[in-house]
Amino acid sequence: MTTRSSPLLSAARYLALALYLGFALFPLYWLLKIALTPDQLIYTEGTRMLPTLTTLENFRTVVFQTPFLSYFRNSLVVSLGTAAVTTLIAAGAGYAFSRFRFRGKKLIIGLMLVTQMFPLLMIIAPIYKMVAALGMLNSLTSLIIVYTAFNIPFATFLMQSFFDGIPRDLEEAAMMDGCTRFQALRKVVFPLTLPGLGATLGFVFTAAWSELLFALMLINSNETMTFPVGLLTFVSKFSVDWGQMMAAGVLALIPSCIFFIFIQRYLVQGLTSGAVKG
Amino acid sequence: MARMELRNVRKSYGSVEVLRDIDLDIDDGEFIVLVGPSGCGKSTLLRMIAGLEPISGGDFLIDGERMNDVRPRDRDIAMVFQSYALYPHMDVARNMGFSMEIRGAPAEERARRVAEAARTLGLDTLLQRLPKELSGGQRQRVAMGRAIIRDPRAFLFDEPLSNLDAALRVEMRLEIARLHQRLGTTMIYVTHDQVEALTLADRIVVLDGGDIQQVGSPLDLYERPANRFVARFIGSPTMNVVPATGAAGGVRLADGARIALPHLGDAGNAVELGIRPEHIDVVGAGAGDLEATAELVEHLGSDTNVYAQVDGLGPMMVRVHGNIAARAGDRLGLKIQARNAHVFAADGTALRRAERSA
Numbered sequence: 001m002t003t004r005s006s007p008l009l010s011a012a013r014y015l016a017l018a019l020y021l022g023f024a025l026f027p028l029y030w031l032l033k034i035a036l037t038p039d040q041l042i043y044t045e046g047t048r049m050l051p052t053l054t055t056l057e058n059f060r061t062v063v064f065q066t067p068f069l070s071y072f073r074n075s076l077v078v079s080l081g082t083a084a085v086t087t088l089i090a091a092g093a094g095y096a097f098s099r100f101r102f103r104g105k106k107l108i109i110g111l112m113l114v115t116q117m118f119p120l121l122m123i124i125a126p127i128y129k130m131v132a133a134l135g136m137l138n139s140l141t142s143l144i145i146v147y148t149a150f151n152i153p154f155a156t157f158l159m160q161s162f163f164d165g166i167p168r169d170l171e172e173a174a175m176m177d178g179c180t181r182f183q184a185l186r187k188v189v190f191p192l193t194l195p196g197l198g199a200t201l202g203f204v205f206t207a208a209w210s211e212l213l214f215a216l217m218l219i220n221s222n223e224t225m226t227f228p229v230g231l232l233t234f235v236s237k238f239s240v241d242w243g244q245m246m247a248a249g250v251l252a253l254i255p256s257c258i259f260f261i262f263i264q265r266y267l268v269q270g271l272t273s274g275a276v277k278g
Numbered sequence: 279m280a281r282m283e284l285r286n287v288r289k290s291y292g293s294v295e296v297l298r299d300i301d302l303d304i305d306d307g308e309f310i311v312l313v314g315p316s317g318c319g320k321s322t323l324l325r326m327i328a329g330l331e332p333i334s335g336g337d338f339l340i341d342g343e344r345m346n347d348v349r350p351r352d353r354d355i356a357m358v359f360q361s362y363a364l365y366p367h368m369d370v371a372r373n374m375g376f377s378m379e380i381r382g383a384p385a386e387e388r389a390r391r392v393a394e395a396a397r398t399l400g401l402d403t404l405l406q407r408l409p410k411e412l413s414g415g416q417r418q419r420v421a422m423g424r425a426i427i428r429d430p431r432a433f434l435f436d437e438p439l440s441n442l443d444a445a446l447r448v449e450m451r452l453e454i455a456r457l458h459q460r461l462g463t464t465m466i467y468v469t470h471d472q473v474e475a476l477t478l479a480d481r482i483v484v485l486d487g488g489d490i491q492q493v494g495s496p497l498d499l500y501e502r503p504a505n506r507f508v509a510r511f512i513g514s515p516t517m518n519v520v521p522a523t524g525a526a527g528g529v530r531l532a533d534g535a536r537i538a539l540p541h542l543g544d545a546g547n548a549v550e551l552g553i554r555p556e557h558i559d560v561v562g563a564g565a566g567d568l569e570a571t572a573e574l575v576e577h578l579g580s581d582t583n584v585y586a587q588v589d590g591l592g593p594m595m596v597r598v599h600g601n602i603a604a605r606a607g608d609r610l611g612l613k614i615q616a617r618n619a620h621v622f623a624a625d626g627t628a629l630r631r632a633e634r635s636a
């Protein structure tokens with residue numbers, strides 16, 4: 001790409017970016033706006049861009065007068081657990097797919113793809129039966145297991161592509177330098193896979209954090225309810241309390257944001273540049 | 279210090295046989311260069327010696343000890359990769375000292391050895407840089423530094439200079455020659471470059487079609503190639519090979535010319551004559567063995583290349599030392615230096631000379 005381009009072109013580029021950002025961020029703005037608008041103004045002010053009055057009352061109610069914190073904690077446990085377990089397994093499997101030739105490799109890859117083909121709705125009933133038979137309904141563990149199972153194929157392919165991007169020469173050089181295969185993995189491959197691990201963790205975390213369908217089916221008790229299910233309680237309990245629902249939504253964004261801020265430095269590409277020729 | 283022996287070493291990937299029956303003895307301190315066309319298995323052989331590739335059959339011994347199942351880390355061999363394979367997340371100093379770090383050498387000894395190697399390679403001022411902040415040539419030096427710091431019993435090089443520009447290549451080639459002189463360690467070196475092969479090697483191993491075609495000193499291969507493949511592969515520009523019929527005391531060429539080859543005992547089953555461009559003299563039209571028209575003449579200063587079309591025989595290249603006045607379109611006579619001519623049988627093997635021309 002040339003560094004110098006006509007001002008008209010770059011103006012157009014910024015305009016396009018601005019439009020896209022506006023489109024992507026507007027719902028978030030609306031979420032925040034309604035969360036901050038006092039209840040009685042939500043309907044009367046309708047689609048005004050800025051509320052005439054703002055209040056933190058909705059947030060206060062959500063945090064102190066609903067089981068929101070418990071939903072939040074449950075979701076955190078489930079999402080972190082799923083992200084950690086999935087990434088661990090996916091990293092191992094992705095490494096094997098990337099580096100080794102073994103019998104049945106094609107079959108396993110094929111099966112993993114097949115699992116991604118069915119609409120989730122089709123398998124909800126069998127999953128429910130299995131979890132019920134194991135006596136694990138209403139437990140966070142069951143959610144972690146189910147989410148892990150569903151996320152492993154994609155996460156594995158993701159990790160495999162990251163391992164594929166690390167030249168094999170590097171590991172071999174490490175082994176020539178005196179490493180065992182495991183040491184080469186730990187000292188050379190692992191540090192270079194951090195962006196991949198970060199991306200996979202982030203992807204799985206967000207997927208688990210916002211999952212509703214299985215959580216709805218497998219969890220009934222208020223104690224183990226995760227956040228997306230808990231959000232629905234605002235509908236029945238308070239006859240759709242928009243303000244509180246939106247306030248809860250805003251709070252739910254926080255962990256995702258923190259998580260991505262935390263891992264974003266690992267997402268920066270180009271860690272492997274300079275490894276090979278030039 | 280290492281003596282290496284390869285005994286009937288084979289390599290196959292599934293049903294594809296890449297190398298078969300490789301027999302080779304490498305002396306302690308010898309500089310061996312592996313050459314051959316692309317895909318002939320040079321890298322594969324090197325990687326089997328390194329321990330990075332399992333050996334499908336036969337035995338590989340270092341100092342009399344069977345190495346087939348010994349892990350790379352326990353073979354005490356260093357390797358310089360074509361891609362350099364520097365660790366991108368470590369600075370130059372740590373890259374070079376990594377093998378000592380793994381073996382648990384004390385930090386001050388490591389620092390001393392790194393500084394020493396860096397000085398030899400002119401990397402002193404770059405020790406704190408990451409590989410991505412280095413030029414291609416500097417990366418190459420770091421890769422070399424990483425190998426020499428360990429004082430291994432053998433070095434392996436897989437086309438280490440092929441990513442460098444011409445000037446840097448010459449410089450690094452001399453560097454490697456000096457390194458071998460200084461350390462006297464066994465080295466095995468894969469290259470595509472004739473000049474590297476001829477200048478660096480104690481012995482050259484020519485591989486083709488999964489077999490060793492010939493092993494010998496550079497001069498040996500140049501003067502006494504075992505077969506047509508080696509004859510054409512070694513030497514630049516390439517040897518001219520033309521059809522010929524064996525006759526008493528020499529050969530007859532397709533244009534009817536008779537070349538007397540007194541140094542060959544019997545050329546009876548010859549089907550081809552090989553002659554290097556530098557072993558043909560240009561004489562006046564009618565005065566040589568062959569009549570030709572110059573198609574293109576290149577004046578290189580030190581030499582003159584003449585691409586000639588020989589009557590009744592086809593194209594031939596001639597290289598004459600110094601400058602000659604020939605121009606494209608000129609009629610020339612070509613005189614073949616019979617004692618430097620090679621003759622090949624139908625299966626491609628060279629007919630041996632009866633007596634060695636000293």
Ligand SMILES: Nc1ncnc2c1ncn2[C@@H]1O[C@H](COP(=O)(O)OP(=O)(O)OP(=O)(O)O)[C@@H](O)[C@H]1O
Nearest residue numbers: 291294296314315316317318319320321322323470
């Ligand atoms: N993992 C593999 N599976 C199957 N065949 C392979 C594999 N690795 C190499 N080969 C084959 O083995 C042969 C030798 O490969 P090798 O890399 O040793 O060639 P080379 O002589 O080093 O070539 P080049 O000069 O191009 O580097 C090639 O024909 C290649 O296709």
Ligand SMILES: [Mg+2]
Nearest residue numbers: 320321322436
């Ligand atoms: Mg190769």
